Amino acid sequence: MSNIREVARLAEVSVATVSRTLQQPDLVSLKTRNKVLAAVKAAGYKPNLMAVRFRSGKTHNLVVLVPTVANVFFARVISGMQEAAHDNQYALLLGNTLGDDEMEAAYARMVQTSQADGLIQLRAHNPFDALQQPDAGDEAPALLPMVNACEVLDKAPCPTVVLDNRAAACAMTEHLLALGHRRIAMIKGPARSPLTRDRVAGYRDALEAAGVPFAAELLSPGNFSLQSGFDAAADLLALPNPPTAIFCENDEMAIGAIQRIKQQGLRVPADISVAGFDDISFAAFADPPLTTIAQPAEEFGRTAVRLLIDVLEGKLSKAPKVILPFDLVIRASTGPAPGAHQQQPDLQQKDQPDKS
Amino acid sequence: MSNIREVARLAEVSVATVSRTLQQPDLVSLKTRNKVLAAVKAAGYKPNLMAVRFRSGKTHNLVVLVPTVANVFFARVISGMQEAAHDNQYALLLGNTLGDDEMEAAYARMVQTSQADGLIQLRAHNPFDALQQPDAGDEAPALLPMVNACEVLDKAPCPTVVLDNRAAACAMTEHLLALGHRRIAMIKGPARSPLTRDRVAGYRDALEAAGVPFAAELLSPGNFSLQSGFDAAADLLALPNPPTAIFCENDEMAIGAIQRIKQQGLRVPADISVAGFDDISFAAFADPPLTTIAQPAEEFGRTAVRLLIDVLEGKLSKAPKVILPFDLVIRASTGPAPGAHQQQPDLQQKDQPDKS
DNA sequence: ACAAAAAATGTAACGGATTACATTTTATGA
DNA sequence: TCATAAAATGTAATCCGTTACATTTTTTGT
Numbered sequence: 052m053s054n055i056r057e058v059a060r061l062a063e064v065s066v067a068t069v070s071r072t073l074q075q076p077d078l079v080s081l082k083t084r085n086k087v088l089a090a091v092k093a094a095g096y097k098p099n100l101m102a103v104r105f106r107s108g109k110t111h112n113l114v115v116l117v118p119t120v121a122n123v124f125f126a127r128v129i130s131g132m133q134e135a136a137h138d139n140q141y142a143l144l145l146g147n148t149l150g151d152d153e154m155e156a157a158y159a160r161m162v163q164t165s166q167a168d169g170l171i172q173l174r175a176h177n178p179f180d181a182l183q184q185p186d187a188g189d190e191a192p193a194l195l196p197m198v199n200a201c202e203v204l205d206k207a208p209c210p211t212v213v214l215d216n217r218a219a220a221c222a223m224t225e226h227l228l229a230l231g232h233r234r235i236a237m238i239k240g241p242a243r244s245p246l247t248r249d250r251v252a253g254y255r256d257a258l259e260a261a262g263v264p265f266a267a268e269l270l271s272p273g274n275f276s277l278q279s280g281f282d283a284a285a286d287l288l289a290l291p292n293p294p295t296a297i298f299c300e301n302d303e304m305a306i307g308a309i310q311r312i313k314q315q316g317l318r319v320p321a322d323i324s325v326a327g328f329d330d331i332s333f334a335a336f337a338d339p340p341l342t343t344i345a346q347p348a349e350e351f352g353r354t355a356v357r358l359l360i361d362v363l364e365g366k367l368s369k370a371p372k373v374i375l376p377f378d379l380v381i382r383a384s385t386g387p388a389p390g391a392h393q394q395q396p397d398l399q400q401k402d403q404p405d406k407s
Numbered sequence: 408m409s410n411i412r413e414v415a416r417l418a419e420v421s422v423a424t425v426s427r428t429l430q431q432p433d434l435v436s437l438k439t440r441n442k443v444l445a446a447v448k449a450a451g452y453k454p455n456l457m458a459v460r461f462r463s464g465k466t467h468n469l470v471v472l473v474p475t476v477a478n479v480f481f482a483r484v485i486s487g488m489q490e491a492a493h494d495n496q497y498a499l500l501l502g503n504t505l506g507d508d509e510m511e512a513a514y515a516r517m518v519q520t521s522q523a524d525g526l527i528q529l530r531a532h533n534p535f536d537a538l539q540q541p542d543a544g545d546e547a548p549a550l551l552p553m554v555n556a557c558e559v560l561d562k563a564p565c566p567t568v569v570l571d572n573r574a575a576a577c578a579m580t581e582h583l584l585a586l587g588h589r590r591i592a593m594i595k596g597p598a599r600s601p602l603t604r605d606r607v608a609g610y611r612d613a614l615e616a617a618g619v620p621f622a623a624e625l626l627s628p629g630n631f632s633l634q635s636g637f638d639a640a641a642d643l644l645a646l647p648n649p650p651t652a653i654f655c656e657n658d659e660m661a662i663g664a665i666q667r668i669k670q671q672g673l674r675v676p677a678d679i680s681v682a683g684f685d686d687i688s689f690a691a692f693a694d695p696p697l698t699t700i701a702q703p704a705e706e707f708g709r710t711a712v713r714l715l716i717d718v719l720e721g722k723l724s725k726a727p728k729v730i731l732p733f734d735l736v737i738r739a740s741t742g743p744a745p746g747a748h749q750q751q752p753d754l755q756q757k758d759q760p761d762k763s
Numbered sequence: 764a765c766a767a768a769a770a771a772t773g774t775a776a777c778g779g780a781t782t783a784c785a786t787t788t789t790a791t792g793a
Numbered sequence: 794t795c796a797t798a799a800a801a802t803g804t805a806a807t808c809c810g811t812t813a814c815a816t817t818t819t820t821t822g823t
Contacts (some may be wrong), residue, residue, distance in 0.1 A: 052521075054808090054809060054810085055650050055810060055811095056809080056810095064772075064773085065772065065773045065812080066773090066774095066809090066811090067772070067773060067774080067775095067810095067812075068771085068772060068773075069810090070810060070811060070812080071771095071772090071811095071812095073810095078770085078771075079771075079772085080770080080772090080819095083771080097516075098520065098809085099520065099521045099808090099810075100522050100810095101457070101461045101464075101466060101521040101522055101807075101808095101809085102461055102519075102520070102521075102778095102809035102810050102811090103809080103811080104457060105457045105461040105778065105779080105808090105809080105810090106777075106778055106809080106810060106811060107778090107810095107811085110456075110457060112500070119486070120476065120482045120485050120486055120489070121479070121482045121483055121486050121688075122482075123477070123479060125483075126476045126477045126478075126479075126482050129476050129501070129503075130475070130477050130503055133476070133501060133502075133503040134503075137510075137513075142500050142501075142517070142522065143500065143501045144468070144498050144499065144500060144501075145485070145489060145498075145499045145500075145501045146489075147485075147486055147489040147490075154493075154807060157493075159452075161456075161498070163453050164453050164454065164455065164456040165408075165455045165456055165457040165458075166456050166457070166498065182782095185813075190817095211788075213809055218818065223809095240553050246574060276688075277688055277692045281692070285591055297527075303688075306689070306692055307692055309694075312696060313694060313788080328521055332477075332632075332633055332659075333633065333662070335633075335688055336633045336637070336663055336666045337663055338665075338669060338694050341535060351771080367796080376810070377481040391731055392576065396778060398639045410778090411779065411781095412779080412780095412781055412782060419785095420802075420803085421802065421803045421804075422779090422780075422781090422803090422804095423780095423781080423802070423803060423804080423805095424801085424802060424803075425780095426780060426781060427781095427782095427801095427802085430781080434800085434801075434802090435801075435802085436789095436800080436801060436802090437781060439801075439802080454779085455778090455779055455780075457778095457779085457780075458779035458780050458781090458808095459779080459780060459781080461780085461808065461809075462779080462780060462782095462807075462808050463777090463780090463781080463808085464808075470787085577782075587766080597778085727789070
């Protein structure tokens with residue numbers, strides 16, 4: 052591979068002139084410029100970006116830690132990241148951590164070893180914790196080169212992009228309450244996650260506001276997989292007094308739950324309503340189409356990347372917390388509670404699979 | 408960030424000794440080694456990998472070009488890549504190309520500019536085509552630092568990992584034929600893709616072997632999305648003589664098709680059988696659970712990465728073509744053709760009264 | 764046409780780790 | 794104990810593009 056010295060030789064100029072021709076053409080006379088450009092072409096010269104970045108100390112790479120790319124929602128988030136990164140000349144290094152702290156630490160180490168400039172974390176966990184912290188004795192507690200998105204740390208030492216999960220869960224629960232449901236179950240995500248905690252809190256907010264007592268047995272654990280929704284639904288249906296509605300913390304679990312309910316010979320939503328969260332593409336094509344909370348997944352990714360780049364360029368002094376909007380999407384998987392006499396909320400539209 | 412010279416100073420040795428202590432400890436006396444290791448710890452020294460890689464000329468990054476990460480199947484493939492890459496100390500640079508040639512070329516350029524050592528392409532397209540080819544006049548037509556996986560080029564100038572799509576489609580079609588179906592439709596993928604061509608070929612192979620005439624109107628175009636399966640099914644159902652079975656080239660389209668069929672008031676599989684391809688996680692949780700062809704998605708990714716690393720390390724002189732196995736997974740979305748008197752499935756008699 | 768300012772170009776240091784080669788220290792054998 | 798081999802360590806070049814600073818050439822004003 053030809054280098055800049057080769058080009059300089061061909062063009063009979065110095066390496067500085069070649070570099071300037073490519074970086075700041077204004078500083079080079081037209082005549083020389085042409086000579087250099089011709090030489091560049093003749094040599095098939097492409098600047099070695101490893102050298103450029105080594106010298107500049109910036110890799111222009113961002114690591115993204117994702118529990119699993121196989122999750123449809125995360126895939127959309129990553130899509131958005133990719134878009135923003137590409138627009139800003141950054142590249143995305145994928146870190147599929149499978150939720151393993153060891154793996155996370157390994158990817159986080161890429162930042163300390165100058166393989167990447169910064170990191171985006173989609174899980175509520177500080178991957179730098181395990182690593183030796185930068186000098187804690189400093190006066191300026193500089194921002195970590197990190198952004199936390201979707202599932203954020205309680206007190207993150209970095210910018211965050213998040214949904215108001217509590218409000219969203221509350222909105223969905225209110226929707227179910229408005230349909231006359233009183234025994235509303237929830238299939239949760241992993242116990243430790245703040246996101247799960249927030250959604251449960253929103254669910255309880257709505258119950259409380261409606262004067263419906265909270266029943267612990269209606270909270271069922273899940274792990275965001277189809278299978279866990281299926282299993283959790285089985286448990287809920289086996290209760291002495293089963294729920295008339297199940298609110299799942301993501302769409303996969305909702306789809307799994309619907310499957311289980313139907314296998315039991317029950318109808319959705321005639322016997323049991325089911326709601327999800329995320330509005331993945333499969334939600335609109337579920338049977339029945341799934342009522343869910345739509346999240347701007349791609350926007351999560353784009354925003355996270357933009358924030359991280361701002362951090363890296365020192366444009367941020369405080370760590371902002373960006374809250375993205377959600378949307379309650381009512382489809383056909385939720386309906387009036389069996390036997391409930393409720394007033395028709397006319398705003399209720401059960402749309403078909405939408406376009407897009 | 409401390410560097411090797413800082414450590415050398417602390418340990419009162421030369422930089423060479425520090426480097427050797429870390430790279431080839433055998434060459435360093437125990438006494439010196441301990442001194443150096445203590446200094447490394449004291450300085451919190453982490454080798455700057457940008458410098459290492461700049462000097463070695465190897466980035467240890469691999470670019471993966473994927474039409475869209477939002478596709479569940481590709482997400483699994485990437486998962487496998489990640490695993491193999493991590494095991495081999497490589498990192499994955501994600502290139503979400505959206506099928507855009509310009510974008511592909513941009514990512515491919517990362518290889519020429521030493522941002523990555525090699526590239527994995529999941530689409531049947533040579534991204535280097537657009538770029539100036541390496542000196543074609545050479546005597547040794549060295550392998551491109553590229554591997555093509557899943558959807559491969561007809562005559563790829565690089566190793567490939569592929570499924571025998573023709574055989575798989577043939578097997579699925581035989582399954583449908585064995586159930587007594589005679590009007591079997593196919594919802595295809597994008598017209599240009601070799602993968603689609605192969606699956607159609609396999610479908611026709613099976614029809615021909617069974618003496619069932621091929622009907623062009625039963626081939627419906629799709630683009631692998633849920634919506635396109637939905638739309639294509641609508642078209643097929645509107646035919647004067649609609650199919651009794653629909654074989655979709657991926658699971659998303661199959662799920663979309665099932666949705667459409669049910670909306671029409673028809674039952675799956677009682678009225679129409681539907682089959683998919685890929686066996687994504689949603690397939691088992693479709694209603695009814697989807698009969699499909701299981702592909703070893705993660706293994707595609709792992710194999711592709713291993714092959715690429717072999718190419719990069721010069722372990723390969725010829726470009727191998729790896730064919731991975733498929734598996735016909737029969738679930739509940741396919742059943743006997745309506746009105747067909749069919750025998751034991753394993754007898755597979757094909758002399759049913761034809762209503763042509 | 765000449766001095767001074769402006770523009771163009773060149774020289775060489777720099778970034779951080781590796782490593783060929785040179786040099787010093789230690790071990791070995793007679 | 795000395796010569797020599799072996800082990801340990803050090804010196805400095807190298808990878809390649811950028812850029813501060815130095816030098817040369819051109820332009821400008823009078």
